[in-house]
Amino acid sequence: MKTQNSKSKINKSIPLSYVLCLTSFILILFPFKNANAFCGFYVAKADATLFNKTSQVILVRDGDKTTITMSSDFDGNVKDFAMVIPVPVILKRDNIRTIPSQIFQTLDNYSSPRLTEYYDENPCESRVLYEYDAVSKMSLESVAASGMEKDEEKYKVKIEAQYTVDEYDILILSASESSGLERWLTDNGYKIPAGAREVLQPYINSNMKFFVVKVNMEELEKKQTKFLSPLQINFNSPKFMLPIRLGMANAKGAQDMIVYAFTKSGRVEATNYRTVKVPTDTKIPEFVSGCFGKFYVDTYRKHREEAGENNVYLEYAWNISGSVTQFCDPCNGPPPMLQDLVTAGVGWVNQYHYGYSGDVFFTRLHITYDRKNFPQDLIFEETPNRENFQARYVITHPAYGEFTCDAGRKYVKEVMSRRNDELNNLAILTGWDITQYSDYNKKFAQFIPAHEPRMRSTKTNAPDNLDNDNKQDEIISNDNNIKQESFGVPYLNDNSNPPSGNSDLKILSISVMVLLMLMAMVAQLGKRKVVAHKNN
Amino acid sequence: METISLKTNRSSFEEVMSSPIKWLNSDPRHYQISFLGIFLFYGIEDLNWEMNWLNIAATLAASLLTQFLFTWFTNKNYQSLKSAIISALSLTLLLKTNLILVIMLAAFLSIASKFIFTFKIVEGKKHFFNPTNFGIILTILITGNAWISPGQWGSNALLVFGIGILGLAVLIKVKRLDVALAFFITFCLLNFTRSVLILGWQTDFFLHQFTSGTLLLFTFFMITDPVSTPSHSKARIVWAVLVAMLAFYLSAYEFVNGAPLWALFFISPTTILFDKIFLHPKFYWGPTNLPTKEAPNAQATQISKTFFTLKNQSI
Structure with missing residues (x-):
């Protein structure tokens, strides 16, 4: 692993405040053809088939220090991958590292929307059971890179530093005009989508540096893996933000992003967009457990249509300080351990007995962004709000048996009315046509357990590609797909919604x-x- | 006679409207209270703010009690309780906290500042901190348990329209349109120059910022507080431009959330200076648009007007 540092300095004629005033943003690009991407855009090589579903980012904020870890779905060949991340300062070698991708899985499992099941007791008989059902799985891989060469001068692009970090070759560039940077990238085998120019220039005008990443295939082979590790960078800047503008450069529809944020004090919220909670703690019919992923996709989409498409959605917020005893209620997956926190870049926790000491607050935000609704990068604020929140939906299994006593008869009536409410809640949350579930109540009344109706036929909000039978079956049969379905771009990228x-x-x-x-x-x-x- | 015929000729609509309008017109603060109430209702009902009614009640109670006690020991003009309601509503609209004691502290600080941070003018005393602004900033600094959510309003054209129109109605009543415009135009121009002309962002980047409910609420309902702003109109404009410049600096270069609030806090004390240089009678709340009625403090205003006329003549 070789590390080179070029001793270059920021052009002094440009005010330093400009450097400070802009934080990092990320631009992912590939040689030749294109696809969607995380904060940036992918440009794929001719044959590469790329599809960016949902990007995930871990943000850690400690005073002025921000640590950003990026991971993104990438189905193409790793050697086709390259990434450009504009940063406010020239990053040193110590500011860049790769981490195991498992961390995203852990955080996703822990914080994704959850379904809770309760079991009624028969008032004429016995007692209560309590369970929960986890809802997660996000297929995420990572990123891949491609060829790039060192050049400068005639492009007015300067290589400020050059490192190799595990399987990545990294260059830090400074540019003085977007056309120069564009030519440099193009001449080095990258193609920038047309839409990128309008955003490249403002970032260059702000004297940002460009952090260019490609995959070093030799290093990757040494690691004996085809998958790229998430790349983590940290820097000091008073601005707490995440660039999304470049990611929209060539994206046709909306893109989804999940942000996992760790702070010392409390919830993270956006300051230039409204931060809205997703619906929670609603009782829904029993049969939803068979298609919870689809349920959440539709709930999220409908809520987004109603509450506004230019909002940031809060899906989870929890105080996970070392001193806390309850990390979730109920838990989807195990809460992050000390090792996970350290991996994510939470530098202020220390080992304490079997756990850790230190205040940590975890926030999960879901952003579905497109050019029209998100003209500005996301700017965040670390609030002192330590109130816990989770997206939780509840199904209640009724008791079955003889209800011959008075309490039993009363119970039957209550359950009937509850099940009506559950159906109505389902309609309100998802917009599904509930008329086909009219037997939901009867099934209980006749004490016919279990066999629940199959997937709905959608009435209003069904995205086209879900009306395909195979897809539906897949969702119903495989709970593990839930998260993937939940946040997959194809189901959420409706740009042309009429005003509600x-x-x-x-x-x-x-x-x-x-x-x-x-x-x-x-x-x-x-x-x-x-x-x-x-x-x- | 004429009055009687006028009454009989009135349409039924006017009949229905006359009493609330009379009430609204009797004091511009009635407009403010109504509009702030509407915004609060909109925030809770439509934007689903996390806010419980107990917090709102506690804020109102703390404000009113503080105002009552201070008034009891000073001028005993209980009309000022209306201002306390405005402060309480503004606090609930702008300041976020999970602790009821924190919001009550903010209410107390807001009202107390009116009686503590004062300076002498011809007619008596005048406070120079915007009460709500003072309460918000100090509570954030002291407790560390409160915050501002500049994004809570989102940004949509409808909101801009609503706050703008309602704000204008109040400003016309209290004659402080100059402050709002001076602040807003300066802040817009500075941001436009930087974002669009210098950095090269597209215009929707810039517009997004100016359709923010928080900024508009600040422009139309906070910075325009007629009592704590400089009395002379020229002074007010210079003062508002200063607030805008500081707000721009804080937001663009220091990345301060809710920069206009901080800017107002720091610029507020200069009101003393402006009032010393540009002499002008103090603003008094009252039915400013009803020429047939006299303002409660009309006598004081008259005295000071005479004073200033004499003074100017002597100069």
């Missing part, structure tokens, strides 16, 4: 209010004129 009825109502009510006010003011003005006239 809700917002029409808002417009109407405010317009009426304003109209009334204006009329009142005019009336008042008229009255005064009359009074003034009278006085004259």
Whole structure:
């Protein structure tokens, strides 16, 4: 592993504040053809088939220090992969490392939306059971890289530093004009999508450095793996943000991103977009356990349509300080351990007996972004809000048996009404057509357990590609697919949603209010004129 | 006679509208209270803010009690309780906390600042910190358990329209449109120059920032507080431009969340200086748009007006 440092300095004619004022953002690109990507964009080599479903990012904020770990689905050949990450300062070798990709799985399992099951007791008989069902699995791989050469001068691009970090070859460039950088990248075998230019220039104007990554195939072979490790960088900057603008450069639809954030004090929320909770703690019908992934996809999508497409959604927030005893309720997966925290870049925790000591707050945000709704990069704020939150949905299995006692008969009535409510909740959350589930109540009434109706036929919100039978069966049969389905771009990238009825109502009510006010003011003005006239 | 015929000619709509309008017009603060109430309702009902009614009640109670006690020991003008309601509503709209005691502390600090941070003017005393602003900033600094959520309003055109229109209605009443415009235009121009002209972002990048509910609420309902802003209109404009410049600096170069709030906090004390240089009668709450009625403090205003006329003549 060779490490080279070029001793170059920031051009002094450019104000230092500009360097400081912009934090890192990430631009992923490939030689030739394209696909979607994390904060940046992929440009694939001719034959590569690329598909970026959901990107995941770990953000750790400690004072002014930000640690960003990136992972992204990448189905292409690793040698086709390259990544460009603009950063506010020239990163040193110590600021860059790779980490095991398992961390994303751990965090995802721990924090994804969950389904809880409760079992009623028969009032004429016995007692309660409590269980939970985990809901997760995100197929994420990583990134791959491709060829690149050192060049400069005529492009007005300067190589500030050069490192090899595990399987990655990394260059840090500074550029003084976007056309130069573009030519440099193009001449070195990369193709930048047209849309990228409009964002490259502002970043260059802000005197950002460009962190260019490609895969060193020799190093990768030494590791005897085909998969790339997540790349982690850290730097000091007062701005706590995540660049998403470049990621939209060539993306046709919306892209999904899950952000796992660790802070000392409390929840992370966006300051330039609204941070909204996803619906939670709702009772839903028993049969949803068979298609929970689809349920959550539709719930998220409907909620996003109603609450606004330019919001950031909170899916999980939990105080996971060393002193805390309850890390989840119920747990989807094991909470992150000391080792996971250290891997993620949480530098302020220490080993303490079997656990760790130190305050840590974990936040999971879900962002579905596109060019139209997200004109600015995401800027975050570390709040002192330590209130826990989780996206949790509850199914309650009724008791079966003889209900001959008075309490039993009352119970049957209650369950019938509860099951009606559950169906209504399902319709409200997902927009599914519940008329086909009219036998849901009957099944209980006749004490016919278990065999629940198959997948719905969607009425309103069904994305086209899910109406395909194979896909549905896959979802129903495989719970492990839930997360993947939940956040897969194809199901969430509806760009052309008409404004919801809700917002029409808002417009109407405010317009009426304003109209009334204006009329009142005019009336008042008229009255005064009359009074003034009278006085004259 | 004429009055009677006027009454009989009134349409039924006017009849219905007349009493709430009369109430609203009797004091611009009534407009403010109503509009802030509407925003709060919108936030809770439509934007699903995490806010419980107990917090709101506690804020109102703490504000009113503090105002009552201070008023009891000072001028005994209980009309000022309306200002306490405005402060309490603004606090619940802008400051976030999970602890009821923290929001009550903020309410106390807001109201107390009006009586503690004052300076002498011709008519008596004037406070120079915007009460809500002072309460928010100090609570954040002292407790570390409160925060501002600049993103909580989201940014949509409807909201801009709503806050803008309602804000204008209030500003026309209290005659502080100059402050709002001076601040807003300066802040816009500085940001436009930097984001669009210098850095090269597209215009929607810039527009996104200016359709933020928090910024508009600040522009139309906070910085325009007629009592704590400089009394002279020229001074007010210079003062508002200063706030805008500082807010721009803090947000663009120091990355401060809710920069306008911090800027206002730091610029507020200069009100003393501006009022010393640019002499002008103090603002008094009252039915400013009803010429037939006299403002409660009309006498004081009259005295100071005479004073300033004499003074200017002598100069």
